[in-house]
Amino acid sequence: MAGGGSWKLPEPRRAGPPFFTRSQVASVLHQVGVLLELQGANPFRIRSYANGSRMLGSLTADLGELVASGELIEVKGIGKGLAGGISQAVEQGVWPEDWVALHEGTPAGLIEMLGIPNLGPKRIKQLHEELGLDDVEALQGAAESGEIAPLDGFGEKSQSKILSGIELLKRFNARRRLDIGMRYGQAFEEKIAALEGVEKATLAGSTRRRLETIGDLDIVVAVEAENHDDVAQAILGLSGIADVKGAGDSKISLILDTSLFDEGFTLGHIDANVLEAIGGEAYEQLESSGTIDAQVRLVSPRAFPYTLAYFTGSKEHNIRLRQRAIERGLRLNEFGLIPEAEAGDLKGQEAAKFSLPAKDEAEIYAHLDLAWVPPALREDMGEVEAAEIGGTGLPNLVCMNSIHGALHNHTVLSDGQATLEQMAEAAIRLGWDWLGISDHSQSLRIANGAIAEDLLAQGRKISTYNAQWAEQGINFRLFHGVESDILEGGKLDYSDEVLGQLDHVIASVHAITKWSNRDEMTNTEELIKCLEHPATTILGHPTGRILQGRDGFPVDMHAVLRAMAELRADGQVKFVELNASPYRLDLDWRLCKYAKELAIPVSINPDAHSVGGLADIHYGVEVARKGWLSSEDVVNYMRAEQLGEVLN
DNA sequence: GCCGTTTTCGGCCCGACTGTTTTCAGTCG
Incomplete structure (x- = not known):
């Protein structure tokens, strides 16, 4: 759920029902x-x-x-x-x-306080009632002047934890983007896996589920009892650890920093308007001196699959699995799947001695009469039903090997850093069959939008290259498109005559302030209107959200997708973009499944502004998987010839 | 507040860690 937004109850915007969406x-x-x-x-x-x-x-x-x-x-x-x-x-x-x-x-500041780690609703309530604290600022003041430690149930440690929690909240809004989580998580996982005595180390938690933002990192480590202490010590000695927050028998809590990266840590190119939304240069500074919390769980190899499944979550998915276990007379926890009849009153690890064996996660699911569920799908969004023996079955998810190209990429004609030639070469090096070029349209001055004349000249250049590749027997072609700004009244940014000469038109909202300040109905209608233009082929970054930067503008995306489905039924080409930039990941994965049900092809797009930017496609594929998409559901799976025919 | 092949009451997933306590509550995942 997006944070930050308004906590006022929405006002009805219409004269008659339904008054709310x-x-x-x-x-x-x-x-x-x-x-x-x-x-x-x-x-x-x-x-x-x-x-x-x-x-x-x-x-x-x-x-x-x-x-x-x-x-x-x-x-x-x-x-x-x-x-x-x-x-x-x-x-x-x-x-x-x-x-x-x-x-x-309820004062809004109390809600904000919930974002402080280790501070929950009960103690916030207590602080509010006993000290009259209404917001984070007041809380910080009280903690600094030592008013909190004397309270019942608090102490010096709680007080200083609140202060460091506030600092964390202010730094990162308490959550981090998936790309940051994956980079830290995979680097740390590799270091632990290489330690002597470690049988396995696997990144779990929301990072493994590929959620668009993550709280902290969870790494589950399999180690034999006799190596437990040595491994724990070795982990504490790894580079990249800024602080040790706690260390119990089974759990080590750490703060990692960028010294984890042996080759240094850089963010790479960030699109100018994205950078602005997340805090400009100050953000780059923050991230390069950044930290991330990590929990490491040490378990026996026997319990490893259970612990991995447990800490992969989600919480909701786990609850469903436990309920299935209970129905079968079993108790499921992070140590095992335990027959109640045998465990009796025993708890925890004692009870786990009676656990059914499982050498991997698939066997746990099998014990519950389920097929193995890919981590990305574990959100209790229908995956448990689909995985049931005799159920509809889980989708065969798209993967990087399914990607043969991507349609939305920029060049120096607008605000990209690479030339047409450089982008094409990079795509060929990636083993792609095709690449779509779609620079910004003329109204978007800030991004050096192309005037019609220049855009058409780019098209002639592309035709020449395509002809050359065909002659040389090179299996590669460029598609020529544009990312047209959506103008007042849902209009596109060029004449129909110009638009008619393009392979594809990505229609995107860039006037974010205006769209954010309008109501859902108006935005929805205007988007649909723009999509009804026969030249529009793709809806680009559908809500305009920037993760950790700004919420998307209000829009009923279900209604937009339904309208797209109707247009497709009339024979029009309409794709919806899944913008793969880790700063966007927009279409949201929760809506991918709906697009799939409506048979709207999803176009995974890196929105690359440089050669290196093409690699972002990888995050788009992860999120597409989370959205239940298989190869057949994504435009990128098409071969150049087939895509050419569809766009024609 | 929801739910029901133990159906209209009495459950509701389960355990670790921390800091505060002297047997436990709060928080987290």
């Missing part, structure tokens, strides 16, 4: 859940709001229709109470009183 209601439920936590409400009641929000978020049916037909209550996780509140809001435009009271009665 599905995404608005889902986000309100999430907020109510968090606010209830801060009130110290029943934890199970809190969970039902969180569940309700998640269920609504993954729902593809139209919420207005569900409410009108009374089917809302049929949705699993939505009972009488939630359905009543949701229906009232959707039909009458009025939020339930208790939800309003929660929003009005």
Whole structure:
């Protein structure tokens, strides 16, 4: 769930029902859940709001229709109470009183405090009630002047942990992007795996699940009991460790810094407007002196698959697996899968002696009558049902080998750093069959957008190269397109005559401020209007979000995708972009599955502004996998000939 | 607040670590 956004209840924007969209209601439920936590409400009641929000978020049916037909209550996780509140809001435009009271009665600063590590709702509540602390600034002041340590249940350590937690929150908003997590995680995993006595070391957690942002790193290490202490010592002696936060028998908590990278740490080229959104040069400074938290778990080789599965998560996926275990008279935890009848009252590792054996994760899933679920899919978004023996089956996920090219890339004609020739050579070196060139359009002055004349000249150059490659028997071709800004009223940036000469047109929103300040309905309608233009082939970075920088503009992406599906049914070529830049990863993976259901091909695009930028495609593939996409679902799998025919 | 082939009450996933305690609560994953 995106943080930072408004915690006000949305106002109804229309004259008649439905007054609110599905995404608005889902986000309100999430907020109510968090606010209830801060009130110290029943934890199970809190969970039902969180569940309700998640269920609504993954729902593809139209919420207005569900409410009108009374089917809302049929949705699993939505009972009488939630359905009543949701229906009232959707039909009458009025939020339930208790939800309003929660929003009005909770200072926004308390929500912000939840972002501080090791500080949860109970203690925030206590701090608020006993010291009257309303926001992070006040909390910091109180901690600095020593007012917190004397409180019941607090102490000197808690007080200083709060201060360092605040610092972390301010530095990184407490979460990091996937690319940062993968770089640190894979480097540390390799170092641990190379230690003597280590049987296996595997990166787990949200990084293994390829979530777009991650909290901290989890690394599970298999080691025999007799080597346990030596390995633990060896890990503590590795380079890259800035601080040791704690070390128990099974868990070591560390802070890593960039000295982990033997070859140094650089960010590479960042697109100018992206850089601006995440804090400009200050961000680059921050990241190069950055740190990341890591937990290392040492376990026996026998327990390793269970611990790996457990710490890969997600929490929701684990809960589903445990429920399946319970139905089968088994107890599932990080040590094993234990028959209740044999373990009796034994706990933890003692009980684990009775565990069913599993040499890898696949055997754990098999014990629960499931096929192995790829980590990226473990979000309780339908993967458990699909993995059931006799279920619909899990998708055969796309991989890097499926990629034969990508359509959205820039050159020096607009704001790219490499020439057309350099980009083509780089694509050939990657083993690609084709590459799409799509520089910025003329209105986007800040990115040196190309005037029609220059754009068409680029097209003639591309035709010449294509002819040469064909003559020489080289299996490579360029597609000539443009990334057209979406102008007022959903218009494209060139005349139809110019657009007609291009292979593909990527329509993207760049006037982010304007779109962010408009309501969801208007944005949705304008996007659809632009897509209805016959020349538009691809919707580029659909919401304009910059991870850790800014939220996307409000838009009902489900409705946009449905409109695209209808246009496709009429025979028009419409793809949706999954922008592979690790700063964007937009289309969100949660929507990829919906695009797939609607049979809209997803175009994974590095949006490369340099030769090196093409490599970002890798993050797009990871996220596409998370979104259930197989090779057949992505444009990049097509061979040049087939793509040429489709675009024609 | 949700749920039900133990169905309208009484459950709701489970364990480690930390810091505060003297048997445990809060937080995290």
